[in-house]
Each structure stands twice: as structure tokens, then as C-alpha cells.
Amino acid sequence: MKVLITGGAGFIGSHVVRLFVNKYPNSQIYNLDKLTYAGNLANLSDIENKPNYTFIKGDIVDAGFINKLFEEHKFNAVIHLAAESHVDRSIADPLAFVFTNVIGTVNLLNAAKEQFKKDNASFKRFYHVSTDEVYGTLGDMGLFTETTAYDPHSPYSASKASSDHFVRAYFDTYKLPAVISNCSNNYGPYHFPEKLIPLCINNIKNNKPLPIYGKGENVRDWLFVEDHARAIDVIFHKAQDGSTYNIGGHNEWTNIDVIRLLCRIMDKKLNRAEGTNEKLITFVKDRAGHDLRYAIDSTKLQNELEWKPSLQFEEGLTKTVEWYLNNEEWLNNVTSGAYANYYEGQYVKR
Numbered sequence: 001m002k003v004l005i006t007g008g009a010g011f012i013g014s015h016v017v018r019l020f021v022n023k024y025p026n027s028q029i030y031n032l033d034k035l036t037y038a039g040n041l042a043n044l045s046d047i048e049n050k051p052n053y054t055f056i057k058g059d060i061v062d063a064g065f066i067n068k069l070f071e072e073h074k075f076n077a078v079i080h081l082a083a084e085s086h087v088d089r090s091i092a093d094p095l096a097f098v099f100t101n102v103i104g105t106v107n108l109l110n111a112a113k114e115q116f117k118k119d120n121a122s123f124k125r126f127y128h129v130s131t132d133e134v135y136g137t138l139g140d141m142g143l144f145t146e147t148t149a150y151d152p153h154s155p156y157s158a159s160k161a162s163s164d165h166f167v168r169a170y171f172d173t174y175k176l177p178a179v180i181s182n183c184s185n186n187y188g189p190y191h192f193p194e195k196l197i198p199l200c201i202n203n204i205k206n207n208k209p210l211p212i213y214g215k216g217e218n219v220r221d222w223l224f225v226e227d228h229a230r231a232i233d234v235i236f237h238k239a240q241d242g243s244t245y246n247i248g249g250h251n252e253w254t255n256i257d258v259i260r261l262l263c264r265i266m267d268k269k270l271n272r273a274e275g276t277n278e279k280l281i282t283f284v285k286d287r288a289g290h291d292l293r294y295a296i297d298s299t300k301l302q303n304e305l306e307w308k309p310s311l312q313f314e315e316g317l318t319k320t321v322e323w324y325l326n327n328e329e330w331l332n333n334v335t336s337g338a339y340a341n342y343y344e345g346q347y348v349k350r
């Protein structure tokens with residue numbers, strides 16, 4: 001199998017690339033990434049010299065480049081993760097999200113469709129990695145299932161919803177063998193420190209304020225990133241063409257409770273007196289259009305494909321904190337130098 005993984009230098013993509021390169025030595029894994037501020041080849045330094053791994057720098061928005069790439073390599077499958085992924089950035093610059101998330105996805109679909117048309121048997125799978133945010137927001141009760149109606153609220157989730165619709169349209173219209181998964185919030189190593197958990201880990205480390213939007217009452221359903229990568233592996237290999245799976249941790253937390261737990265874990269790890277880090281919590285202006293609650297029902301995935309999350313949240317969060325504290329160089333590199341302009345939040349216009 002020649003598998004093209006897009007966005008493999010990003011947070012989740014790097015875990016998926018690592019898993020596939022190590023687990024499937026007889027498959028050739030191609031990682032296509034533009035290396036935006038969120039893409040970092042240091043995320044993959046442990047596997048970069050493996051014989052079944054190839055990195056390709058490129059932009060999925062460039063249709064000519066994508067078509068040539070498919071003609072040259074004749075990939076047997078695509079796992080598509082490349083995206084603009086941060087909601088706050090999408091509020092400041094929606095078009096960047098339309099280009100990469102919508103047009104980039106359609107460019108990949110077109111190239112895969114052409115190859116599938118020429119040789120049906122050789123193209124096995126177009127796997128589109130999506131988000132629970134396409135379903136909008138929940139009240140106090142209920143869970144998102146695979147049949148929940150789409151109701152996106154941010155430019156990010158609108159662009160991901162649009163890309164999901166295109167993937168389904170290519171399955172229905174051209175029979176392109178496509179699958180989609182919609183996952184809840186991930187956390188773990190290599191998470192870019194603009195997102196809530198790694199931002200707060202870095203700020204606690206540096207004794208900086210922990211910005212909590214609104215009252216911190218919004219709820220997210222957190223999943224350890226390696227569990228997401230395992231789910232992608234199972235779905236990639238076992239799902240039926242045209243199917244959708246929700247992936248989530250059954251692990252709902254209000255933002256304020258997540259950050260309080262993080263503060264307690266880091267009090268211990270940094271040998272600070274209990275309660276020290278909590279004093280850094282600072283309530284700030286809410287995110288515009290801030291979805292109140294996400295929660296995933298992953299029963300279909302658990303029952304049909306026998307996947308389940310492996311880690312309890314406190315254990316996963318402790319592992320994550322340890323990783324950041326042991327990888328200071330990675331953290332310093334992504335928060336300084338070339339990345340500083342992005343990291344320091346020139347985009348933050350909530």
C-alpha cells in the first residue's frame with residue numbers, strides 16, 4: 001500500500017504517521033505537509049529515517065501540484081488531516097480556512113477521483129478526518145451521534161462541515177471509496193501551545209496568567225491523541241465505504257475543571273505548594289459564538305470496530321505534562337523565533 005497522509009507534521013497527523021510507519025513496515029507512508037506555523041518536522045524526528053517513510057512539502061490548495069503528485073505516485077489510499085485547525089484563528093481570518101479546509105479537500109478528492117476512475121482496483125480508500133464541531137453545540141443533555149444534523153457555528157467548523165459534505169458527495173456521485181470520522185477534543189504530546197491545554201501547561205511553567213474564556217463553563221470531551229490515532233487505524237482498515245464514525249472519550253469536563261486539575265498536577269510536578277498555580281487563572285472575554293458543550297457518543301465505533309479509549313483523563317494529562325516538561329527544547333522552539341509571531345497571538349480578535 002502507498003498511503004498518502006496529509007498534515008502529518010501537525011499534532012494528530014504526526015501521531016498517525018508514527019503509528020502507520022512503525023506498525024506497517026510493508027506500506028509506504030507519504031507525509032504531505034505545507035509546514036505552516038502548526039507543522040513541525042521535529043514532531044517526527046524518531047521515524048524520519050525509516051525506509052517506508054517519505055516527507056513531501058507542499059500545499060493542498062495547489063491543484064496542479066496535487067494532480068501531478070497523484071500521477072507520479074499513484075497512491076492506494078489517502079488519510080486527510082491537513083487543515084487550519086484553530087477556532088480563534090478562523091474568527092480572525094475565515095478565508096484561510098476556506099482555502100485549506102474546503103478547496104484543499106476538494107483538490108485531493110478530485111485527484112483521488114481521477115485515479116479511481118482510471119483504475120478502480122488500485123484506489124482503496126479516501127479517509128477524511130473531521131471534528132465533532134460540525135454538529136454545533138449541545139445543551140446540558142444529550143450526545144452527538146453519527147446522525148446528528150450538522151449545525152456549525154464558527155468559520156472553522158463551517159469549513160470542516162463543508163469539506164465533510166464534499167467527501168460524502170464524492171462517495172454518492174462518483175462512488176469514491178470514502179469514510180469520515182468526527183472526533184472530539186484531543187490532547188497529548190506535540191499539541192501546539194495555542195490550544196487550551198498546552199497553552200496553560202506552558203503558561204504555568206512560566207508563571208503566566210491562564211486565560212479562561214467567559215466563566216469557564218464550556219464543556220469539551222477530551223481524548224488522548226494516541227487513542228484517536230488508534231481509532232483512525234481501525235476505521236481505515238475495517239470501515240465500510242461511505243460510513244461515518246464518531247470518536248470520543250466519554251470524558252466531559254468544563255474548561256475551568258480541566259485547568260484546576262492541570263494546576264494541581266503541575267503544583268506537584270514543579271514542587272510548588274498546593275494551590276499556587278490556581279492563582280494564575282484569569283477570566284477573560286469570551287470567544288465569539290463559543291459553543292457551550294460537545295460530547296460524543298462513540299457506541300458505533302466501540303461496538304462495530306471494537307475500539308475503546310485506553311487512558312483515564314488524569315493519567316493522560318499527567319503523561320502530557322511530563323512530556324512537555326521533558327521536551328523544553330520543542331516547546332521553546334515553537335514559542336520563539338520563527339513561530340513567535342503566530343504564537344504570541346496576533347490573530348486573537350475574539
Ligand code: NAD
Pocket residue numbers: 006007008009010011012013032033034035036037038039040058059060061080081082083084085086100104129130131132160182183184185186187192
Ligand atoms: P494541526 O493544526 O496541529 O496540524 C495541521 C497540519 O496541517 C499542520 O502540519 C500544517 O502544516 C498542515 N497544513 C495546514 N494547511 C496545509 C495546506 N494548505 N497544505 C498542506 N498541509 C497543510 O491540526 P490537528 O489538531 O493535528 O488536526 C488535524 C486534523 O484533525 C484536522 O483536520 C482537524 O480538523 C481534525 N481534528 C482535530 C481535533 C483536535 O482536537 N485537534 C479534533 C478532531 C478533529
Ligand code: DAU
Pocket residue numbers: 085086087088130131132133183184185186194195196197199211212213214218219220255287294
Ligand atoms: O472538538 C474538536 C476540536 O477541538 C477540533 O476540531 C479543533 O481543531 C481543536 O482546536 C479543538 O477546538 P476547541 O475550540 O474546542 O479547542 P481549544 O483548545 O481552542 O479550546 C478548548 C476550550 O477552551 C474551548 O471551550 C475554548 C476554551 N479556551 C481556549 C483557549 C485557547 C479558553 O478558555 N482559553 C483559551 O486560551
